[in-house]
Amino acid sequence: MKNKILNIKSLSKSYGAFKVTDEITIDLHFDEIHALIGPNGAGKSTLIKQIVGSVKHDIGSIILDQEDITDLTDIERAKIGISRTFQVSSIIPQFSAIDNIILSLLDKSNKTFQLFKSVKNNKELYLNAKKILKEIELLEKSDVSASDLSHGDRRKLEVGLALAMDPKVFLFDEPMAGLDESGTNMMINLFKKIKSNSPILLIEHDMDAVFALADRVSVINYGKIVATGTVDEIRQNELVRDVYLGYEI
Amino acid sequence: MIIEKFLNKWILFFLLLIPILGFVLEEPYYITLTTKVIILGIAGIGLNLALGYCGLISFGHAAFFGLGGYVTGILSFHALNSELMFSWPFTASGSSNMLVIWPIVIITSALLSFIIGVLSLRTTGVYFIMITLAFAQMLYFFAISWPNYGGEDGLSIYMRNSFPMVNTMDPITFYMICLFWLLLAVFISAKLINSSFGMAFQAIKQNEERVKSVGIETFKVKLLVFIISGTITGLAGSLYTDLNRFISPSVLNWQMSGEIMVFVILGGIARLYGPLVGAAFFIVLEQTLGGYTENWQFWLGLILILEILYVRSGILSLFEKKLKYEK
Numbered sequence: 001m002k003n004k005i006l007n008i009k010s011l012s013k014s015y016g017a018f019k020v021t022d023e024i025t026i027d028l029h030f031d032e033i034h035a036l037i038g039p040n041g042a043g044k045s046t047l048i049k050q051i052v053g054s055v056k057h058d059i060g061s062i063i064l065d066q067e068d069i070t071d072l073t074d075i076e077r078a079k080i081g082i083s084r085t086f087q088v089s090s091i092i093p094q095f096s097a098i099d100n101i102i103l104s105l106l107d108k109s110n111k112t113f114q115l116f117k118s119v120k121n122n123k124e125l126y127l128n129a130k131k132i133l134k135e136i137e138l139l140e141k142s143d144v145s146a147s148d149l150s151h152g153d154r155r156k157l158e159v160g161l162a163l164a165m166d167p168k169v170f171l172f173d174e175p176m177a178g179l180d181e182s183g184t185n186m187m188i189n190l191f192k193k194i195k196s197n198s199p200i201l202l203i204e205h206d207m208d209a210v211f212a213l214a215d216r217v218s219v220i221n222y223g224k225i226v227a228t229g230t231v232d233e234i235r236q237n238e239l240v241r242d243v244y245l246g247y248e249i
Numbered sequence: 250m251i252i253e254k255f256l257n258k259w260i261l262f263f264l265l266l267i268p269i270l271g272f273v274l275e276e277p278y279y280i281t282l283t284t285k286v287i288i289l290g291i292a293g294i295g296l297n298l299a300l301g302y303c304g305l306i307s308f309g310h311a312a313f314f315g316l317g318g319y320v321t322g323i324l325s326f327h328a329l330n331s332e333l334m335f336s337w338p339f340t341a342s343g344s345s346n347m348l349v350i351w352p353i354v355i356i357t358s359a360l361l362s363f364i365i366g367v368l369s370l371r372t373t374g375v376y377f378i379m380i381t382l383a384f385a386q387m388l389y390f391f392a393i394s395w396p397n398y399g400g401e402d403g404l405s406i407y408m409r410n411s412f413p414m415v416n417t418m419d420p421i422t423f424y425m426i427c428l429f430w431l432l433l434a435v436f437i438s439a440k441l442i443n444s445s446f447g448m449a450f451q452a453i454k455q456n457e458e459r460v461k462s463v464g465i466e467t468f469k470v471k472l473l474v475f476i477i478s479g480t481i482t483g484l485a486g487s488l489y490t491d492l493n494r495f496i497s498p499s500v501l502n503w504q505m506s507g508e509i510m511v512f513v514i515l516g517g518i519a520r521l522y523g524p525l526v527g528a529a530f531f532i533v534l535e536q537t538l539g540g541y542t543e544n545w546q547f548w549l550g551l552i553l554i555l556e557i558l559y560v561r562s563g564i565l566s567l568f569e570k571k572l573k574y575e576k
Contacts, residue, residue, distance in 0.1 A: 054461075075461050075464060075465070078461065078462055078464035084462055086462075090462075091456070091459065092456050092460075093455055094455055095451075095452065102445075103448055103463060104463040107463060107464035112445060112465050112466070113469075116440045118440075119443065119445040119448050120443065125445075161463060164463075
């Protein structure tokens with residue numbers, strides 16, 4: 001228990017007779033990347049939504065850093081250290097890239113309710129935002145409106161928004177979808193670097209990236225975890241090959 | 250943005266020119282008319298904060314405008330009649346001093362905004378529109394059925410409320426008082442928009458789910474915007490009562506909410522001076538077309554349709570385009 005930062009027990013969610021997540025038990029250790037893979041519609045994104053609190057679960061519990069957060073709202077969970085990216089880029093389209101990052105820094109720096117002080121004059125916020133933009137290789141596009149960024153840059157910005165919160169855990173939902181090779185490599189290096197501060201629960205369809213990054217992999221199918229293990233264990237698992245990976249791996 | 254700032258300076262210059270022109274040409278009517286524009290513009294600036302910048306489509310801002318108006322009217326009515334307003338749990342008399350009336354208007358408007366906001370901001374979209382409308386209509390029918398303050402006929406206060414050392418009955422003096430409030434409303438709006446709080450509420454308009462996911466308490470942010478918005482509109486209602494020396498339930502009606510919304514849309518949503526320009530355009534239409542036909546709003550409707558279809562960013566954007574072209 002001590003080496004677990006996030007511990008999810010028997011989390012279930014049904015829509016009528018359809019069980020989207022079925023008694024899912026999964027954990028995230030300090031200093032690790034735990035990948036969650038599975039076919040489309042298996043319940044991966046719904047699980048993320050239940051962990052962040054935007055979808056209410058029916059039964060189960062969520063422990064973050066030995067604190068039961070099961071009954072907290074989505075905003076409370078974000079405040080105490082759960083940071084996420086969305087499957088489909090969710091940014092503030094009319095804000096510049098740097099303003100998107102600054103928005104993400106506001107709560108942590110207790111600046112949300114600063115009513116009359118110009119945000120443009122806050123050098124500390126800008127400095128921190130620029131550091132993050134540099135990490136995600138978007139510094140040169142800091143003043144570009146988010147709506148004008150390419151798909152790949154928006155994915156990077158998504159990750160930047162999560163980084164800015166300096167959370168206890170990251171929940172990344174397909175952060176590399178649509179990225180080119182250099183973008184994917186940048187993400188892989190970034191994730192390897194940040195996991196020691198904040199471990200990552202990663203949903204990703206790019207198996208090369210998953211196998212390059214993950215310390216452990218869980219496979220979800222029809223809302224159930226069907227296997228958990230190291231990359232090698234998962235590669236060799238007959239059931240996983242059958243439901244998801246195929247026999248070419 | 251630079252062009253908008255340039256336009257704003259011209260608007261300010263024009264506003265300062267009006268009293269001089271009125272004095273030279275000896276036309277106090279035009280000063281009074283511009284005073285009305287300014288007051289309605291302040292009401293619109295209030296709504297613009299909620300609607301334009303935060304995406305809260307309130308169809309009940311007449312409630313704040315009317316409340317500000319009635320608080321002013323009632324305080325003044327009791328002062329002029331030398332009657333107590335109430336004697337339990339403490340005694341309170343009326344006042345005809347603007348410096349007493351304004352703080353009371355600000356407090357009551359903020360309180361009403363808080364009550365309506367707390368209940369209505371739990372909803373979104375069409376439900377939010379309907380619940381704000383319902384609150385305003387409740388107040389409208391309450392005012393109609395309250396005979397002590399004129400009921401359906403409204404309440405006359407005969408004398409404009411006073412301000413130390415100046416004659417508020419003088420059109421230019423009252424114009425300058427209203428101009429002061431307009432500039433203060435614009436200043437507050439500009440400060441808010443450029444602050445980190447402003448960043449939060451402008452982001453909520455675009456993507457509330459994302460704002461929640463970064464730990465910002467969106468309900469509190471929206472509530473505070475709604476309170477500031479309602480308070481500014483309430484203050485405009487107070488000035489409106491002083492301008493007309495009369496208040497009636499019609500200012501609480503849904504039509505008033507619609508008109509304030511029209512000022513915002515005509516001038517340009519999420520533009521600092523947009524509501525003022527919208528109110529000016531509205532009054533000019535009323536004064537010119539109203540001379541030809543009682544049903545001048547038909548033409549207003551036509552203009553609104555054309556604007557929404559072809560110039561969504563309001564009248565100010567037309568000037569912007571022209572200036573850009575000339576440059």
